[in-house]
Amino acid sequence: MSLRGQGATIWLTGLPSAGKTTIAYALAERLRADGHRVEVLDGDEIREFLSAGLGFSRADRDTNVRRIGYVAGLLAANGVKALVPVIAPYADSRAAVRERHQKAGTPYLEVHVATPVEVCSVRDVKGLYAKQAAGELTGLTGVDDPYEAPAAPDLRIAAHEQGVHESAAALLALLSERGLA
Numbered sequence: 001m002s003l004r005g006q007g008a009t010i011w012l013t014g015l016p017s018a019g020k021t022t023i024a025y026a027l028a029e030r031l032r033a034d035g036h037r038v039e040v041l042d043g044d045e046i047r048e049f050l051s052a053g054l055g056f057s058r059a060d061r062d063t064n065v066r067r068i069g070y071v072a073g074l075l076a077a078n079g080v081k082a083l084v085p086v087i088a089p090y091a092d093s094r095a096a097v098r099e100r101h102q103k104a105g106t107p108y109l110e111v112h113v114a115t116p117v118e119v120c121s122v123r124d125v126k127g128l129y130a131k132q133a134a135g136e137l138t139g140l141t142g143v144d145d146p147y148e149a150p151a152a153p154d155l156r157i158a159a160h161e162q163g164v165h166e167s168a169a170a171l172l173a174l175l176s177e178r179g180l181a
């Protein structure tokens with residue numbers, strides 16, 4: 001099979017405003033330009049459709065992550081690069097997704113977008129950190145809700161120390177190293 005036809009799930013985990021979505025779309029653009037089939041499973045869109053009605057309790061986040069992992073696995077098994085910019089705060093939910101992929105023989109890469117909370121809270125794309133600080137929201141990942149950082153991701157990106165294009169290039173290099181691009 002050609003590298004372009006080889007599917008894979010690339011999961012970008014990290015705090016809100018870490019840069020997961022921005023980096024995923026930058027990578028998607030580069031992969032598409034190279035002729036790969038790509039889907040970005042955007043967390044917000046998934047929560048509007050596939051995971052409508054789920055909240056941010058541990059159980060709901062777990063359900064959300066498993067559902068997304070299932071869909072990404074289907075896409076990846078059919079030649080698509082499935083890019084998943086979703087927080088996935090719990091190590092055991094992420095491990096379950098990885099295990100499902102491994103059992104199916106589908107390539108899976110975990111990427112930690114490791115922007116520190118101090119930087120994320122300044123970026124605050126959706127105003128969530130400000131709302132939490134104002135007491136209008138509780139259970140914000142990385143602030144008053146857990147984020148279990150991956151102990152051994154396939155790649156850790158310091159998205160506060162390098163630009164978006166550099167991060168996308170590092171991801172492309174990883175895919176190439178693994179025989180996926």
Ligand SMILES: Nc1ncnc2c1ncn2[C@@H]1O[C@H](COP(=O)(O)OS(=O)(=O)O)[C@@H](OP(=O)(O)O)[C@H]1O
Binds near residue numbers: 060062065085141145
């Ligand atoms: N309480 C709380 N904690 C964390 N995130 C919150 C919360 N409330 C809303 N949001 C926004 O929901 C976006 C999607 O979350 P995810 O589906 O990626 O989260 S999870 O994996 O199910 O935990 C997530 O998107 P990103 O900012 O793109 O990460 C948040 O902006």
Ligand SMILES: Nc1ncnc2c1ncn2[C@@H]1O[C@H](COP(=O)(O)OP(=O)(O)O)[C@@H](O)[C@H]1O
Binds near residue numbers: 019
């Ligand atoms: N080096 C960088 N890498 C990624 N995003 C960055 C970087 N520097 C600034 N940003 C900005 O930070 C924000 C990250 O938002 P987003 O990608 O939606 O994060 P997430 O999906 O992790 O919540 C965007 O507005 C993006 O333009």
